[in-house]
Amino acid sequence: METTLDITTTAHYIGGKPFPTVHERTHDVYSPWNGEIIGSVSLATESTIDAAIEAAQQGFKVWGNTSVKNRVQVLFKFKQLVEENMAELSALCAAENGKTVAEAKAEIEKGIEVVEYATSLPQILGQQMVEVSSGVDCQTKRFPLGVVVGITPFNFPAMVPMWMFPIALACGNSFILKASEQVPLTPVKLGELLTKAGLPDGAFNVVHGDKDAVNLLLENLAVKAVGFVGSSKIAKYVYEKGTLSGKRVLAMGGAKNHLVVMPDADPELTAKNVVASANGCAGQRCMAASVLLMVKGSEPILEKIQVEIAAIRTGIDMGAVISPVAKERIEGYITRAEANGAKLLVDGRNVVVEGKENGYYVGPTLIDGVMASDECACDEIFGPVLSVVRVDSLDEALVIENANPYGNAAAIYTSNGGTARYFSERASAGMIGVNVGVPVPREPFSFGGWNDSRFGVGDITGEDAIRFWTQTKKITTKWEVSAGKNWMS
Ligand code: NAD
Numbered sequence: 130m131e132t133t134l135d136i137t138t139t140a141h142y143i144g145g146k147p148f149p150t151v152h153e154r155t156h157d158v159y160s161p162w163n164g165e166i167i168g169s170v171s172l173a174t175e176s177t178i179d180a181a182i183e184a185a186q187q188g189f190k191v192w193g194n195t196s197v198k199n200r201v202q203v204l205f206k207f208k209q210l211v212e213e214n215m216a217e218l219s220a221l222c223a224a225e226n227g228k229t230v231a232e233a234k235a236e237i238e239k240g241i242e243v244v245e246y247a248t249s250l251p252q253i254l255g256q257q258m259v260e261v262s263s264g265v266d267c268q269t270k271r272f273p274l275g276v277v278v279g280i281t282p283f284n285f286p287a288m289v290p291m292w293m294f295p296i297a298l299a300c301g302n303s304f305i306l307k308a309s310e311q312v313p314l315t316p317v318k319l320g321e322l323l324t325k326a327g328l329p330d331g332a333f334n335v336v337h338g339d340k341d342a343v344n345l346l347l348e349n350l351a352v353k354a355v356g357f358v359g360s361s362k363i364a365k366y367v368y369e370k371g372t373l374s375g376k377r378v379l380a381m382g383g384a385k386n387h388l389v390v391m392p393d394a395d396p397e398l399t400a401k402n403v404v405a406s407a408n409g410c411a412g413q414r415c416m417a418a419s420v421l422l423m424v425k426g427s428e429p430i431l432e433k434i435q436v437e438i439a440a441i442r443t444g445i446d447m448g449a450v451i452s453p454v455a456k457e458r459i460e461g462y463i464t465r466a467e468a469n470g471a472k473l474l475v476d477g478r479n480v481v482v483e484g485k486e487n488g489y490y491v492g493p494t495l496i497d498g499v500m501a502s503d504e505c506a507c508d509e510i511f512g513p514v515l516s517v518v519r520v521d522s523l524d525e526a527l528v529i530e531n532a533n534p535y536g537n538a539a540a541i542y543t544s545n546g547g548t549a550r551y552f553s554e555r556a557s558a559g560m561i562g563v564n565v566g567v568p569v570p571r572e573p574f575s576f577g578g579w580n581d582s583r584f585g586v587g588d589i590t591g592e593d594a595i596r597f598w599t600q601t602k603k604i605t606t607k608w609e610v611s612a613g614k615n616w617m618s
Pocket residue numbers: 280281282283284289307308309310338339340341343344358359360361363364366381382383384414415509511537578582
């Protein structure tokens with residue numbers, strides 16, 4: 130998981146080049162692997178946001194008037210450049226986030242899928258035209274919105290921005306990315322590659338910043354739409370503030386994902402799959418398994434899950450969590466669960482990774498004997514902690530799943546198709562897995578949750594994204610065939 134990085138201040142990326150500033154607050158970027166500073170960024174103030182908006186407006190004049198066929202040529206080139214630079218990008222992404230390099234590579238590959246989808250825009254735009262009356266055609270055309278914004282979380286420094294900007298750009302918008310201040314380095318590299326791929330200056334910009342930058346972007350009337358991904362509390366805030374100033378907003382929030390294990394589930398597949406879901410990216414995925422609902426009779430599978438979890442080597446198979454604050458929060462949940470009478474089958478507190486004693490590591494944790502109303506079964510912990518709630522039936526499991534306020538993912542493990550269908554139709558979540566613990570839809574199937582996991586309408590990728598980043602114009606035309614000229618003239 131080692132990499133060598135230049136530790137320098139990374140400027141904002143505006144108008145196709147670095148945009149250094151001197152009077153702004155700065156924020157150091159720590160590698161969760163070892164707690165060392167690997168970079169530093171300025172936090173945008175009003176003048177930087179204004180510069181980004183101005184650059185994006187200039188960029189839009191060129192990019193918005195480029196044909197969709199030519200726009201996607203830039204994305205083809207961008208995909209090639211990302212693939213050529215995969216080693217550097219995944220090393221940087223892993224170092225600033227704390228995940229393993231293999232996980233960073235996987236997230237970039239998932240981002241590339243969205244780029245591929247965006248390159249097919251000329252084929253899928255399918256602009257409709259119907260002769261609605263004799264000699265009269267009615268046609269729908271999609272147009273970009275103008276300057277749009279993406280605000281992203283720490284857990285996927287490359288993939289989550291890549292859910293948004295490839296489609297938004299293919300649709301002809303210019304884009305301002307306000308990435309998480311905790312992982313701001315990878316997004317700038319993506320910006321450099323877009324410029325190298327031939328994107329006009331200003332069509333893609335990265336501003337570093339925290340809540341002040343977010344507020345300035347939300348208040349700016351030149352911004353027409355905002356895509357947000359992060360915690361539910363901030364998602365709701367961004368949705369309300371953004372829509373108040375007339376913007377389109379789609380804000381994806383947090384999650385608490387339930388996995389149901391039926392007694393007829395395949396023990397090996399289930400154990401491996403559940404454990405990978407709960408512990409991949411150290412549990413810092415909005416699709417991670419968090420509550421395991423073991424239906425009576427499935428107890429032997431829990432034993433296998435325990436063995437699999439105990440075999441994970443923290444610091445080798447599993448990376449670190451994002452910060453000392455996150456580590457303390459996660460360990461607090463484990464401590465309180467134990468004090469509350471739950472049984473720690475695997476305890477990930479106080480792990481020390483040799484040679485990385487200052488890293489922010491939490492080991493994989495399996496908590497048994499949890500009640501559905503316990504905080505560790507209700508709150509988003511966002512760490513490698515799996516809480517086991519034992520239930521008598523699938524219907525009891527569904528009551529618990531349905532009662533949780535989130536709705537990103539839910540999964541069932543069973544060898545009975547009818548049981549799977551019963552669950553899929555009743556679980557209250559936007560993405561369902563059947564024997565799949567991280568049911569992230571592959572493109573062109575779109576990504577999006579329900580309930581408090583999403584504020585706004587539609588999904589963040591796929592066809593919904595095309596609708597979100599465009600507006601339609603309906604054009605009615607009448608020509609006299611015999612006169613060979615417009616009937617009005
Ligand atoms: P976060 O909500 O703290 O931050 C997300 C973004 O909002 C960042 O860019 C941050 O700078 C900004 N922000 C933070 N506080 C703000 C405030 N008070 N006002 C305005 N902006 C603010 O989320 P995070 O900790 O970076 O990421 C983890 C969260 O993201 C988890 O809840 C996870 O479930 C969620 N997530 C959801 C999805 C999804 O698709 N539903 C995907 C990935 C992550």
